[in-house]
Amino acid sequence: MTNSFTDYKNTDIFLIIGSNPAEAHPMAMRHIGKALAKGAKMIVVDPRFTKTAAKADIYVPLRPGTDIAFLYGLINYAVENDLYQHEYVHNYTNASYLISPDYNFADGVFSGLEEKDGKLSYNTASWAYQKDGDNIKKDPTLQDPRCVWQIMKKHVSRYDIKTVSKVTGTPEDILQKAYATYCESGKPDVAGNLIYVLGITQHSYGTQNTRATTMVQLLLGNVGLPGGGLNPQRGQSNVQGACDVGMLWNNITGYLNVPDATKHPTYKDYLAVETPKTGYWSNKPKFLASLLKAWYGEKAAKENDFCYDWLPKSDGKDHSHMSSYVSLAEGHIKGVFCWAENPSVAGPDASHEAKALENADWMVCVDLFENETAAFWKRPGVNPADIKTEVFVLPGALIYESEGTRTNSSRHIQWRWKAVEPPGQAKSSLWIADRIFKAVRQEYRSGGKFTDPILNMVWNYDKPGQDGPDIEKIAIEMNGYNVADGRVLGTFGDLKDDGSTACGIWVYAGYYYVDPNEQDPLLKIPATKRHGTEDKSGLGVYPKWTFAWPVNRRIVYNRCSADPAGRPWKKDKPYMVWDGTKWIANDVPDFGITDAATKAPVPPEKTANAPFIMLPEGQARFFVPAGLKEGPMPEHYEPVESPVKNLISKQQNNPMAKRWGGEFAKLAETGSKEFPYVATTVHYIEHYQTGVRTRNSPMLVELMPEQFATISPTLAGNLGIKPGDEIIVSSARAEIKMKANVLPIVKPLIVNGSPIEIVSLPWSWGYMGLSKGSIGNDLTPFIGDANVVVPEYKSFLVNIRKA
Ligand SMILES: Nc1nc2c(c(=O)[nH]1)N[C@H]1C(S)=C(S)[C@@H](COP(=O)(O)OP(=O)(O)OC[C@H]3O[C@@H](n4cnc5c(=O)[nH]c(N)nc54)[C@H](O)[C@@H]3O)O[C@H]1N2
Ligand SMILES: Nc1nc2c(c(=O)[nH]1)N[C@H]1C(S)=C(S)[C@@H](COP(=O)(O)OP(=O)(O)OC[C@H]3O[C@@H](n4cnc5c(=O)[nH]c(N)nc54)[C@H](O)[C@@H]3O)O[C@H]1N2
Ligand SMILES: [Mo]
Numbered sequence: 001m002t003n004s005f006t007d008y009k010n011t012d013i014f015l016i017i018g019s020n021p022a023e024a025h026p027m028a029m030r031h032i033g034k035a036l037a038k039g040a041k042m043i044v045v046d047p048r049f050t051k052t053a054a055k056a057d058i059y060v061p062l063r064p065g066t067d068i069a070f071l072y073g074l075i076n077y078a079v080e081n082d083l084y085q086h087e088y089v090h091n092y093t094n095a096s097y098l099i100s101p102d103y104n105f106a107d108g109v110f111s112g113l114e115e116k117d118g119k120l121s122y123n124t125a126s127w128a129y130q131k132d133g134d135n136i137k138k139d140p141t142l143q144d145p146r147c148v149w150q151i152m153k154k155h156v157s158r159y160d161i162k163t164v165s166k167v168t169g170t171p172e173d174i175l176q177k178a179y180a181t182y183c184e185s186g187k188p189d190v191a192g193n194l195i196y197v198l199g200i201t202q203h204s205y206g207t208q209n210t211r212a213t214t215m216v217q218l219l220l221g222n223v224g225l226p227g228g229g230l231n232p233q234r235g236q237s238n239v240q241g242a243c244d245v246g247m248l249w250n251n252i253t254g255y256l257n258v259p260d261a262t263k264h265p266t267y268k269d270y271l272a273v274e275t276p277k278t279g280y281w282s283n284k285p286k287f288l289a290s291l292l293k294a295w296y297g298e299k300a301a302k303e304n305d306f307c308y309d310w311l312p313k314s315d316g317k318d319h320s321h322m323s324s325y326v327s328l329a330e331g332h333i334k335g336v337f338c339w340a341e342n343p344s345v346a347g348p349d350a351s352h353e354a355k356a357l358e359n360a361d362w363m364v365c366v367d368l369f370e371n372e373t374a375a376f377w378k379r380p381g382v383n384p385a386d387i388k389t390e391v392f393v394l395p396g397a398l399i400y401e402s403e404g405t406r407t408n409s410s411r412h413i414q415w416r417w418k419a420v421e422p423p424g425q426a427k428s429s430l431w432i433a434d435r436i437f438k439a440v441r442q443e444y445r446s447g448g449k450f451t452d453p454i455l456n457m458v459w460n461y462d463k464p465g466q467d468g469p470d471i472e473k474i475a476i477e478m479n480g481y482n483v484a485d486g487r488v489l490g491t492f493g494d495l496k497d498d499g500s501t502a503c504g505i506w507v508y509a510g511y512y513y514v515d516p517n518e519q520d521p522l523l524k525i526p527a528t529k530r531h532g533t534e535d536k537s538g539l540g541v542y543p544k545w546t547f548a549w550p551v552n553r554r555i556v557y558n559r560c561s562a563d564p565a566g567r568p569w570k571k572d573k574p575y576m577v578w579d580g581t582k583w584i585a586n587d588v589p590d591f592g593i594t595d596a597a598t599k600a601p602v603p604p605e606k607t608a609n610a611p612f613i614m615l616p617e618g619q620a621r622f623f624v625p626a627g628l629k630e631g632p633m634p635e636h637y638e639p640v641e642s643p644v645k646n647l648i649s650k651q652q653n654n655p656m657a658k659r660w661g662g663e664f665a666k667l668a669e670t671g672s673k674e675f676p677y678v679a680t681t682v683h684y685i686e687h688y689q690t691g692v693r694t695r696n697s698p699m700l701v702e703l704m705p706e707q708f709a710t711i712s713p714t715l716a717g718n719l720g721i722k723p724g725d726e727i728i729v730s731s732a733r734a735e736i737k738m739k740a741n742v743l744p745i746v747k748p749l750i751v752n753g754s755p756i757e758i759v760s761l762p763w764s765w766g767y768m769g770l771s772k773g774s775i776g777n778d779l780t781p782f783i784g785d786a787n788v789v790v791p792e793y794k795s796f797l798v799n800i801r802k803a
Helices: 005-010 026-037 067-080 086-092 148-156 161-168 172-186 206-219 239-244 267-274 280-299 302-310 321-329 350-357 429-445 452-456 471-479 698-703 713-719
Strands: 013-017 041-045 058-060 113-116 119-122 192-196 230-232 335-339 362-367 390-395 404-407 412-416 576-578 583-585 677-682 708-711 726-730 735-742 749-751 754-756 758-762 796-802
Touching (some): 013 026, 041 172, 067 161, 067 172, 086 206, 161 172, 267 280, 302 452, 713 735, 713 796
Parallel strands (some): 013 192, 192 230
Antiparallel strands (some): 404 412, 576 583, 677 796, 708 758
């Protein structure tokens, strides 16, 4: 999230799209409620009339998978009616940049699509900025047909309200009202807050959906302001932290790309390929050197490239969840560690994923319960004697039974103390990881292949008299320290590329720091443990409450809260103000306000042309010149399983969507008569995810005891189904039984003249626990987004019949 939950109270208009905070983020809903109580407006865009929608001023129903059409309709409306934030677009975005004359877009396909050995990919050369030496060519008048503004204007002009309505199934008058209302946030002093979650991301073009939300917020000048921003509310309590510490398959810690054997065989190659000349990422060598120093300690020196050669290198292929399961199914993986995960319920086309596990020789599950994944060898329909996989279940401690930080969506790294001891033999993940590492190292002491990285890895977390590692030592390593004297670092500004500093996660630098000169008793403890409730500005900043990465900054890109001359766009909520001689900052600025050497104030003109500090060009992108797999701008495609032909172009699907063969290739065809309804899968407040924790809780099971599909009264009528009847829901992958929940929260939408029924399914059931049910994900398609390979859980085809 660019902003924080405590900032939501500053919002004037919410656009909540593909997110149902009333159920999935109830505490966030409370903060939304604070703004609504003060008169803020709320628009909810969702195929279902959700509990969040029940509180909205405008509810916009739409067909699952058509968000780009909706959002482009909004952009087109803002441009056509001149409702966008001119000064913001001119100064803070790449609207004026000129694009290569070779760039072209025709009938759903961008220039550069190439086929090699039956595989499609985009050559992005024609998407590049035009350059004059190192300088990007621009047209400040925004008139040049080759400038980003004109290219975008033309691109979105195809998405007029009539066309959008035909695609999304949203009535035209509702689109008109929603667009007019949200475009009010295009006024400089009105803050629009765009909140999204899985309704946007879980599609074969999920990345492009998120890109479209960004374009809307830039156009209306909503990024960097209090009450504004792009706020994808994260999922599990520490999923933000998991990403920060490198749990994504394509990142190491702090969002550094995984070293790649071909692209970066050496340290010098890594730095040459990965370090831009300008923007904050130009500091990358300091982050990587400090990281290697933290991991390899005394062995890491400038002369040996800080032991970069010891890092494992990727083969450059996709190793996402889905690809890993394909490898497993093909017999390339011998052993599986399943740590606090239940993929046999959570993964797409789950019955085939469970079958793939049979190919592993062994599997270790670390969990609170024996979940469906740990129990895959005795799942319904298989004979345990036929399955050779040896399964070990290690009992894990719950979050309240162990100490450590959890990072929330607001990037707050919050310390949690242990409340109770774990029961029986259960141990914290840290304790288990420590034992496993030490046991592996012990094995390597007697030899093996390439023992250096294992034998020399820094692993000095023992504490005399304590069973298990000292978490404080780990916290300090993550935070970063001065190598010579162990001094804990206050900011990543102190990191060096010469081996004099060590730091596990550069974005976390400062979270465990205490200023020795600090007088305020509230601040005499590490930042992450602070609970100060002071909010001097009244804007919900709370600088003494825990630590928000980066550098305790609560709103990122906050230079954009003021105009180029440093006058706040929102006069009633000034965030960063140039008072004529100096800056008054209500948050940690992410731009220079005083000169480091002279301490003189830096006038606003100096920082007005590069407020987006993480981009080499310093200005935000409507058009992305390289790096995305399927185009420099989004384009509407149909979900891979769709009831209709693409009305916008001849290109039916995202040409770059990830598909696989074999067992995982089962799909319904476009307009299938066999599977005529559009299904989506959703989260409910009563159950959590795969339901392992909640289906083992008697009270929650009492609240929501059984699995059900929600269908409209019209569909129920047509099929002769009454509320509570048992029904069979089928897809090209499987068929499963559940109860019918007949409610007008879903209604048929008129798509290009014909009604399309929508079915909403929970996916939190399985065959273990107190409440048992079938696995919703047996139905979902094995299709992934082109860039991040998130499965297409939110739109696929099903049929329904009475059981
Ligand atoms: N109680 C509880 N809380 C949870 C969870 C839980 O399981 N239970 N899960 C946690 C996790 S890990 C996550 S990631 C979050 C998920 O939080 P959310 O993403 O808010 O939850 P979902 O219900 O998956 O999806 C949000 C909404 O998207 C709508 N939707 C479906 N398809 C589309 C589409 O194509 N376009 C649009 N615009 N909307 C669509 C759905 O109808 C739904 O109302 O919740 C977290 N919080
Ligand atoms: N169809 C469909 N599928 C989806 C989604 C969807 O919207 N639709 N949503 C997706 C999303 S956003 C997510 S995040 C995934 C979630 O998928 P999972 O992460 O696999 O689901 P969870 O139920 O959260 O499983 C976590 C497991 O960890 C265990 N656990 C919990 N706390 C601890 C702990 O402290 N220590 C240990 N050792 N174990 C612990 C639980 O008992 C449980 O077995 O599902 C995805 N799958
Ligand atoms: Mo999630």
